[in-house]
Amino acid sequence: MHTIGFLVLFPLIAALVLAFMGNQVLRTVVVRVSAVLIAVASVWLAWRHLGGPAAFFALECHLLDRALLAGDVVIAAFLLYRCRGIVGKEAYIPVLIVVQLAVTAFAELGGHPAPVKAPLYVDGFSVIMGLIIGIVGSLICVYALAYMRDYHEHHDDIADHRRSFFFTLFLFLSGMFGVVFSNNLAWMFFFWEVTTLCSFLLIGYSRSEEAVRNAFLALGMNTVGSLGFAVAILYQSRFAAAPSLDLNGLVALGPAAALVPAVLISFAGMAKSAQLPFSSWLLGAMVAPTPVSALLHSSTMVKAGVFVVVKFAPVFRGTTVGLGVAMIGGLTFLMASLAAVTQSNAKRVLAYSTVANLGLVVACAGVGTAEAVWAAILLVIFHAVAKGLLFLSVGSIEHRIGSRDIEDMEGLIVTRRGLALVVVIGICGMFLAPFGMLISKWTCLKAFVDATPVLAILLAYGSAPTIFFWSKWMGKVVSVPSGSQRSAGGALSGDEWAALGVLATVTVLTTALFPVISSSAIDPYLRSLFGQGVSVYGANVAIMLVMLGLLVLIPVAFLFHPGKSALTTSYLSGANVGLSTAFTDSMRRPQVVSLRNYYLAGFFSEAAIMKWGAIIAFALILGSFAGLVL
Amino acid sequence: MSGPVGALIYVLLAPLVGGMLGGIDRIVSARMQSRMGPPVLQPFYDVLKLLGKRPTVVNHFQNFYVTCFLVFIIVTGAIFFGGGDILLAIFALTVGAIFLVLAAYAPNSPYSNIGAERELLQMMAYEPMLLITAMGMYVVAGSFNVRDIVRFREGLLGYLPAIFLGFLFVLTIKLRKSPFDLSMSHHAHQELVKGLTTELSGPSLAVVEVAHWYENVFLLGFVYLFFAWLGPVIAVAATFAVYLFEMLIDNVYARLTWKFTVRVSWLAAGLLGGVNLLLVFYMFRGRL
């Protein structure tokens, strides 16, 4: 339990130290040391508890409950203060904050739920989440040192608030650890609000009009969600048959008792993970600095959203409401994948892809079978790693080529080999066999086709556009105009290399070791929930390892034996101008070849897809709530 | 056939079978056009000739991508003919196909670039139907393993007629036959010069040819699964009949647009594949 306390409290201390630390050198040291300590602690926790049963830690402290309620008030007050900056249509935000606070206070002060003896716990799933937050999160914080330095060099019009930036980053880590290790719903709610607060602060970092508006959009949608959470706590404190705020106990009760809070809290989870109809805030959040996008909006905070939905998966199994939740997830997956095809802004592609993959996790949680939960957890792990890697690479690329547009990344494999390599590893890690995301998608497919074939069909349709937009991007990176040279200058800093290198290695290693991960971490968790685990078919694992081996060995072989080939120019109907990428046009002028990917804007309309997706999702939500009431 | 043996037979014999099928394809097409056509072994002569040309590249990464393309197509077929998991085979096929697309992107040439975009669009078009086909076979035969699907005695075709039709649709795309030979064609269609393979020459082109032979044998193996219950002789004959049918389609139609290809393929996947899948799921699991 001390480790959990350390994981929650130490980042808070680091945050406070960093809040007052203006000196760059000292800040670098503190961030690096803290990151290492947090990572080590999360690994230590995993070492202690992996493979074992869930461990609950008793804490006799009513004061803490009251303190966290006070914390809710402080957060609400601060947010209301910041709501001075809202414009007309955002007026619902302060209203919701006040209503939410009232609901929470009413629940905690008036209700008499059974006291939660063990407010903190550790089980297989939360340990995995802890590892993700501890390792991926810490790496991103280290990366942020170098990124923010370049950021302020490039944007000298943006005020330097790095002290509060790093304070908020570490505060966020603290909040995340709190979310995944809390067994008491009220405690989880407090940490949940901390992450919402951090997201709001970080999105609005640059203080530009666009950033502020998007920060409020994120705040608004997340508050809509957390209102659901607050209502769930109210229900559990006063109106439930057996009032209790014990999360794991609730899950163990099954659909009969836990369906109402499950739906309400999952509603909050789905808002936080930007499922339809709440997807627009995540797209808008891409205006934030890239470490923020990587940490909050792909690897960690949005994972908290799906974390709670997956926690309630056993409650959703076999219910109509669960089917509704799954359909929302599946619909989100399809729509977001289609929308991503139309984007040439790399961060928007990554954002849509994140929304899509989270949709898949939610769909698995809605299905709720052991197989589906297995798939969901695998998805969470692999997505956090690969997407984090991709966001960080895009951030580094942006600072070197001055653009985050995919069309400007042409020839990166020659001009910036290292960055191109990590981008390619990240992209392959997102959709290609034998990497983890493909494994997870495969297990999803199997889980769906056993339970709800409509979802399997949605998955089949949704994974088609993913192949398209990922390969397009990869193609652009490997497309080399003749005469391209290695770029001088703009070398990556040590911090960036550390983060990118470790994440790339972890992407490959987790793929190779996924049977180990499955049997040591996920299987025991499934056994405790469902009484049965999921085994990995040995022959398939062997084949996938062979494929991974080939993907590593063949490039190495070509590196050492490039082979001798004559060089020639590309076919331009014979009108080539010398050895360059130009050709002579019909007016005898040289024109440079300019190639652009297809974005199918006329075929898929991003606006129409997201609009219709939101409408259908909204209908599904209404249907789910109706199914709950009736 | 047991795992590694089946895979080995595939690795050794598939190029021969694939090449012969290519030769038969050219002769049948020629006869349809009132010509004589080349000798049956012509594709082998082509490949051997290409191997004798001077290796020439536009971009030094090309040969790497082309090699990976061949390797992963072989892996695909080896998984399939070794009786392994059909979904894993489909995913390995995707890996191989992506490498060919990268080989087309690498030289930064307009024709191969458009060929690559169209190839990706083709992949987007056939992916849903392909996955639904595998799932349909799973629901009916009870297993994703080819070994078990082949042994299913009650007749896959009877339970999956609409999926079979949808599969024929995407087979046309996969075999690169008109009207869906958008990204490259073995015929004289020169709309994009040679599309994907415009910047490949000599030995790398030979490798792509051989990889296509492996791929065609794999795809025909897929078709065989629908007829496996009829016994090997009739099933092979039926598969060959399907291939002849594809040749007929190829010679009758002109190349269509990618928009049409994607729309019609997705429509087929939904109406034929999706409905069939839901029906067999209901039949076999008693619920929806």
Place this chain on the structure above:
Amino acid sequence: MSFLKKSPWVMHYDASSCNGCDIEVLACLTPVYDVERFGIVNTGNPKHADILLITGGVNEQNMNVVRTIYDQMTDPKVVVAIGACAGSGGIFRECYNVHRGVESVIPVDVYVPGCAARPEAIIDAVVRGLGVLEEKAERMKKEPRGGKVKA
């Protein structure tokens, strides 16, 4: 044994031809003559071609094009100049913009006289070109493989 004889792929380029010779070249592909019997395929891509069938004379506009296409063809390769214009400029030889025959730009291996050249003559020329191709292949095998940049 070289397989070039069994699978000669052809690229046809019209330099400044009146299309007379071009129609005769395409006639070879039709069922009447059907050169695919010999494995001849008309690819439009110099990188895939062994034999360049070129018609028409060279003028200012296509001088570089002809040279580039020839350079982009992979070794061993053979050029067949079809018709009077490709051989020497034909009746347009005296024109200010015509640089006489194709040989002023690229090395020619076989000439096909005629205006327009007949399909039988074209097929015969290709067969002779195959002989030259075989010789070049033999020579190529003897030299070391290397990379030279071609414009």
